Amino acid sequence: MQTITIKPKKEMKISVEAENICPDKFAGKTEKEIQSLEAWVGNQKTTLGELFSIIVEGSAPAADTKILMEGDFSRVKRIGEGMTCGLVIINGNVDMHLGNKMSGGNISVKGNVDSWAGREMKGGELIIEGNAGYYLGSGYRGETCGMRGGKITLLGNALDFVGEHMCGGEIIVKGNTGILPGLSNNGGKIVIEGNTSRPGSEMSKGTIIINGIVDEMMPVFKFEGNEDLDGVTYKKYTGDVISNGKGLLYVK
Amino acid sequence: MELIIKNGAVYDPVNGINGDKTDISVRSGKIVDKVSANATVIDAGGRLVMAGGVDAHSHIAGAKVNVGRIMRPEDTRSGIKPRTKITRPCTGYTVPNVYAMGYRYAQMGYTTVFEAAQAIMKARHTHEELEEIPIIDKGALTLFGSNWPTMDFVREKDMDKLAAYVAWGLLASRGFGVKCVNPGGGEMWGFGKNVSGLDDVVPNFDVTPREIIVSLMKANEMLGLPHSVHLHCNNLGKPGNYKTTLASMELANQVKASKDRQVLHVTHLTFNSWGGTNWGDFESKADEVANYLNNNDNVTGDMGQLVWGSATTMTADGPVQYANAKLLHAKWGNGDVELEDASGVVPIYYVKQISVHAIMWAIGLELALLTKDPYKMLLTTDHPNGGPFVNYPEVIALLMSNKKRQEEIKTLHEAVHARTKIPGIERELDFSEIAIMTRAGTAKVLGLLDTKGHLGAGADADISIYDIKPDQIDPSVEHAKIKSAFSSAAYVIKGGQVVVKDGQITATPPGRTYWVDASVPGQHTSEMMKDIVKKFKNYYSMQLANYMVQDEYVTHAQVVKAGAIPVEVS
Numbered sequence: 058m059q060t061i062t063i064k065p066k067k068e069m070k071i072s073v074e075a076e077n078i079c080p081d082k083f084a085g086k087t088e089k090e091i092q093s094l095e096a097w098v099g100n101q102k103t104t105l106g107e108l109f110s111i112i113v114e115g116s117a118p119a120a121d122t123k124i125l126m127e128g129d130f131s132r133v134k135r136i137g138e139g140m141t142c143g144l145v146i147i148n149g150n151v152d153m154h155l156g157n158k159m160s161g162g163n164i165s166v167k168g169n170v171d172s173w174a175g176r177e178m179k180g181g182e183l184i185i186e187g188n189a190g191y192y193l194g195s196g197y198r199g200e201t202c203g204m205r206g207g208k209i210t211l212l213g214n215a216l217d218f219v220g221e222h223m224c225g226g227e228i229i230v231k232g233n234t235g236i237l238p239g240l241s242n243n244g245g246k247i248v249i250e251g252n253t254s255r256p257g258s259e260m261s262k263g264t265i266i267i268n269g270i271v272d273e274m275m276p277v278f279k280f281e282g283n284e285d286l287d288g289v290t291y292k293k294y295t296g297d298v299i300s301n302g303k304g305l306l307y308v309k
Numbered sequence: 310m311e312l313i314i315k316n317g318a319v320y321d322p323v324n325g326i327n328g329d330k331t332d333i334s335v336r337s338g339k340i341v342d343k344v345s346a347n348a349t350v351i352d353a354g355g356r357l358v359m360a361g362g363v364d365a366h367s368h369i370a371g372a373k374v375n376v377g378r379i380m381r382p383e384d385t386r387s388g389i390k391p392r393t394k395i396t397r398p399c400t401g402y403t404v405p406n407v408y409a410m411g412y413r414y415a416q417m418g419y420t421t422v423f424e425a426a427q428a429i430m431k432a433r434h435t436h437e438e439l440e441e442i443p444i445i446d447k448g449a450l451t452l453f454g455s456n457w458p459t460m461d462f463v464r465e466k467d468m469d470k471l472a473a474y475v476a477w478g479l480l481a482s483r484g485f486g487v488k489c490v491n492p493g494g495g496e497m498w499g500f501g502k503n504v505s506g507l508d509d510v511v512p513n514f515d516v517t518p519r520e521i522i523v524s525l526m527k528a529n530e531m532l533g534l535p536h537s538v539h540l541h542c543n544n545l546g547k548p549g550n551y552k553t554t555l556a557s558m559e560l561a562n563q564v565k566a567s568k569d570r571q572v573l574h575v576t577h578l579t580f581n582s583w584g585g586t587n588w589g590d591f592e593s594k595a596d597e598v599a600n601y602l603n604n605n606d607n608v609t610g611d612m613g614q615l616v617w618g619s620a621t622t623m624t625a626d627g628p629v630q631y632a633n634a635k636l637l638h639a640k641w642g643n644g645d646v647e648l649e650d651a652s653g654v655v656p657i658y659y660v661k662q663i664s665v666h667a668i669m670w671a672i673g674l675e676l677a678l679l680t681k682d683p684y685k686m687l688l689t690t691d692h693p694n695g696g697p698f699v700n701y702p703e704v705i706a707l708l709m710s711n712k713k714r715q716e717e718i719k720t721l722h723e724a725v726h727a728r729t730k731i732p733g734i735e736r737e738l739d740f741s742e743i744a745i746m747t748r749a750g751t752a753k754v755l756g757l758l759d760t761k762g763h764l765g766a767g768a769d770a771d772i773s774i775y776d777i778k779p780d781q782i783d784p785s786v787e788h789a790k791i792k793s794a795f796s797s798a799a800y801v802i803k804g805g806q807v808v809v810k811d812g813q814i815t816a817t818p819p820g821r822t823y824w825v826d827a828s829v830p831g832q833h834t835s836e837m838m839k840d841i842v843k844k845f846k847n848y849y850s851m852q853l854a855n856y857m858v859q860d861e862y863v864t865h866a867q868v869v870k871a872g873a874i875p876v877e878v879s
């Protein structure tokens with residue numbers, strides 16, 4: 058097991074691009090090597106060592122690499138980008154694009170995450186104990202395929218467009234979400250325990266289950282009658298009928 | 310400034326040079342017979358030398374291209390390259406930014422590229438982008454096929470007015486030639502409809518696509534334009550459309566060429582050589598199209614080769630793009646250009662295991678290999694419709710190596726065996742034939758053979774040197790080397806200046822923009838303008854005074870004179 062502990066050296070006001078904070082990039086590297094990895098502050102090139110105090114214990118392949126992040130990372134973007142295995146534990150808040158394109162491993166956040174957490178992720182697990190911004194598990198601008206696999210669990214609330222363009226995988230939101238969760242979905246499953254509004258517009262495939270209150274329904278779903286899922290009775294809808302979609306929407 | 314390229318294995322089919330070790334002398338941006346002893350020497354060391362590449366059909370600038378960029382931010386994220394001391398930043402793959410257009414063409418040894426479609430009303434935008442594309446010479450073909458004035462004059466059978474309108478439209482758009490896209494269809498798309506063949510009548514105008522094509526060819530030859538009419542056939546994108554394509558090609562027999570070139574160029578034939586009646590029995594009819602070209606000398610075509618992976622389809626054919634977007638569940642950009650055609654943009658991903666895509670891949674190659682005379686079938690991917698132009702080296706390697714094709718066929722949907730002839734075609738093109746399809750032929754079809762596409766005295770000093778020794782390579786076996794050499798030229802000289810060395814950009818001079826100034830008798834123009842003034846008063850959303858592209862937008866103009874009456878060139 059290799060454990061890397063990262064703490065901010067000072068308050069960061071300008072956003073940091075830190076896609077190098079990733080088990081695959083850290084595995085088997087010494088403290089010095091990790092400290093000298095590139096990072097960007099705004100348009101200035103710097104190193105992880107300039108921004109963070111980094112302590113390494115042990116040495117191991119990526120699958121046995123654990124990154125422990127302590128403190129406020131609310132201006133640090135792209136943590137865990139493209140990771141394939143290993144573990145990232147963040148005791149604080151993070152900026153946008155957490156775990157984007159990850160295909161394996163596990164990221165766990167005690168605080169809040171900004172927009173596009175888990176965007177286009179293919180596998181692995183993302184657990185967020187706080188709240189999420191916009192586009193949780195979505196595709197970035199222009200992508201027609203958002204989350205493709207893996208699992209996101211959000212204990213708090215999310216803003217709009219959860220799982221936009223989702224093609225696979227699973228998103229579970231324990232709190233409420235903003236408008237249009239599952240917009241343009243083409244697969245996968247979204248479960249929202251709390252309240253939301255206008256779910257599932259432009260869906261062509263995939264499943265959305267809502268256990269809270271739906272503020273407003275889009276008029277593009279066809280009511281198919283009641284159906285029981287795990288002993289709970291839901292109103293079942295299919296759509297988006299305008300685009301001939303085969304998406305499933307269950308509302309309690 | 311003098312330059313001499315020594316020891317090159319030169320392929321210059323126009324001048325009958327077929328791999329001979331010939332020196333090429335350059336003075337003041339032109340190829341000359343001899344230079345002084347002070348000339349800078351480039352030792353080609355037995356490597357392949359050709360004229361700079363010429364592309365007669367690519368979508369590199371203007372409204373459609375920019376719609377593609379706007380609707381595909383995900384494409385912009387690929388191909389990102391930061392600026393260097395010499396080059397500006399690059400982005401994109403299917404819809405690169407303006408700088409990448411110039412650099413990437415130059416790195417492949419291309420020095421002249423023509424944008425295949427601009428509406429007159431949108432031409433200012435085209436020229437704003439052309440101005441910013443570095444290094445290469447360029448020009449733009451202007452759309453006339455669904456313009457209201459065109460259809461009015463065709464119905465009235467007033468060829469003088471039509472010719473005057475074409476001449477004025479080229480001036481207004483600073484355009485190089487006459488493009489005709491799904492004639493009549495662009496107008497009908499304004500009403501959510503399309504034309505389904507050459508003899509459908511366009512409502513409100515009472516003309517047929519057949520009449521539009523023939524009349525535009527006549528006007529084109531009356532004006533003696535350097536290029537012929539450049540046609541995107543009706544029914545593109547529909548199984549069985551090869552019949553419409555052949556019938557359109559036959560129309561060329563009704564018109565006599567005013568110059569030593571075709572009377573009709575039919576473009577991106579990969580999309581127009583389709584048999585079958587639906588997607589289930591879809592098959593290649595490339596053999597029929599190639600056969601027609603083999604037996605007729607007044608028509609030329611280009612491949613529009615399909616390339617695996619991401620592409621962005623963009624065309625003035627609005628209705629076909631609506632159908633594509635529905636079929637593919639894809640993003641759809643739609644444009645209406647008032648009295649001048651429509652347009653549409655749809656991203657696509659070509660997949661080896663999709664039968665229709667595998668067959669289309671084969672169609673492009675069949676066209677090139679079954680057409681005997683390479684002057685009649687130009688190499689294009691209809692960038693970015695069949696795929697981005699950076700894939701030309703892949704296409705060259707496929708044409709030069711049956712082995713590569715057979716390896717590829719093994720990975721494709723099985724339909725490629727039953728519904729195309731490609732598995733059984735053994736022909737392998739040689740360097741000379743490739744030089745024709747990418748240089749001499751394209752320059753001839755465009756009507757620019759005096760200065761482009763060859764290495765004889767008087768030609769522009771646009772020269773490419775590739776890192777292959779033709780006498781030491783077997784392209785059939787070493788196709789990977791062919792592809793990599795054509796991807797990244799050892800030297801590219803543009804207008805006498807070295808712009809690429811070892812695949813890297815070394816200088817970024819601005820290229821020139823070709824446009825055609827065709828004269829017609831003044832009274833024809835004034836008669837025609839009465840109609841145009843009326844159109845602006847009644848229908849256009851802009852004023853006639855704001856319509857013309859001003860010279861300020863074309864700061865490196867190369868004006869080609871043409872016209873119904875001889876003009877003094879000062």
Ligand SMILES: [Zn+2]
Pocket residue numbers: 366367368425577691694
């Ligand atoms: Zn085209």
